[in-house]
Amino acid sequence: MTRALLVEDDTEFRQCVKKILSSRYPSIQLIEARDGKEAMSKVDLLPPDIIFMDIQLPDKNGLELTRMIKASHPNAIIVILSSYDLTEYREAAYRNGANYYISKDSPMGELYSLVERIMENQVG
DSSP, rough: OOOEEOOSSSSHHHHHHHHHHHHHOOTEEEEEEESHHHHHHHHSSSSOEEEEOSSSSSSSSSHHHHHHHHHTTTTTTEEEESSSSOOOHHHHHHHTSSSEEEETTTHHHHHHHHHHHHHHHHHH
């Protein structure tokens, strides 16, 4: 079973993404965190295979968290989910160790395709 961590402070958005991913990918165990502190605790306790990370969080930003997580868990796949679909944010995400960057406004099909590619690469 693939373990995924969804780090998002917006409860409504977090619940929506969790519901969508859980129904489409029942083999993914989804864990939630609403801030950086909770995310780091869960990463250390139950290391996820995939992390869906928001950039704007109440205590740490997602880019800083990405860098910290990659330092201790280099094999974790980190997908930045951001409202900011700007080149500067994409470049900063990749510089900090993110594997993928996707806009929250993207069609769900893009997220599905990305998740399927990640899961195929883990198995294959």
